[in-house]
Amino acid sequence: MQVKTASGSNRNDQGKRLPRKKGSRKSRLVAWVFITPAAVVYAGFVLVPLLMSVYYSLLRWDGIGKARFNGLANYVVVMTDPDLLQIIGNSFLLVFYFTVIPVGLGLAVASAIRSHMGGPFGTATRTILFLPQVIPLVAAGIAWSWMYANSGLVNQFLRAVGLESWARGWLGDFTFALPAMGMIGAWVLLGLCIMLLVTGITKIDPSLYEAARLDGAGAWDEFRYVTLPGLRQEIGVCVTVTIIQALAAFDIVYIATGGGPGINTTVPGLEIYRLAFAHRQVGLASALAIVLMILVLVSIAPVQWFTRERKQ
């Protein structure tokens, strides 16, 4: 039961101090003082440029001269130009390599090393698989473009195991340039997914696994009925982060293939850069950027909804 003491502060029966009533002016002021610096930086570097992009997307402007109001014409071009539609399609193809492969492999590895987490094997696995995350994407792109070269490591390996007919210039091949580049992204993102999933899996109560085993569950059943539900949040984070990386990819594409051959590996990130700075079509570039942002939000909204905290 709450009582007001002589000094006016709220205390319960045992004399413990209760929190101040929400809404007292001083606590609100303190909250604002703490929030303001971060909010100003966020507004200045994220919200204001976003609003400016929306404004630019309605213009026809070369970045230097006079700007002309263009209405929604830029958006019409983005939605109807076949090249731009193919470019947007390429980024969705990348989602398979950047998301499905790292999350799938990550789940497999996390399940496999679950019981060896503390030992040297578990630590070594986690370290080695996380290292690609530490490397700048540009360096990874350069290293991989050497490995994919005609005389590079990948082809040397294929020739060594007798798969001579599979050896080719991977990043210059019309069919395999996009998958090859997707594998670079998968390699980089695998470490992040493993880190998150391994952390999550250690939080799952081991007694659940014991109970499952006592009920006669095999490894696959354990995975399906204990691991997966327990990792719901972590999977949601992994999928969200990797989808964003796939749809907004730029560094790897710019370094590895420059968008070629043809436009088979051009992605919206790269095309926005080219439209704005090579073509000097700031309006069209901004429209493509806004469309990309909407596509990203539309893609991760279901993921977030599906893996949201369920009320217990």
Add this chain to the structure above:
Amino acid sequence: MPKNTDCAAFFLNWVATNEEARKINVAVGGSNPGGPADLPIPPVEPGSVTEASLAAGQTLAQDNGAMDFIANATGAIFAAGWTPELQKMAGGQQTPEGLLDAVQKEYETELSR
């Protein structure tokens, strides 16, 4: 008027026509020594890529088919027209006529934007 313009003109002419100079051009630069099409190309290692590109260069000169270095094009048409279409042609997905049509169409699209 700069000094020694006659010397400069003589040198540029010499680089493209003198036999020794053409040998240095090919050996050090690996490229076509230029100059009149009827002058002999200095010998290179048989079967090398240099030999093949020099022979192709001779054909070009005789057919009067040479054009400016495509990287000298404006950044936009280079990135959106020349580069992807040349890659498609090298990969067998585009004909030379189709390449020129595609570049022309890209040029017209860019002018209209």
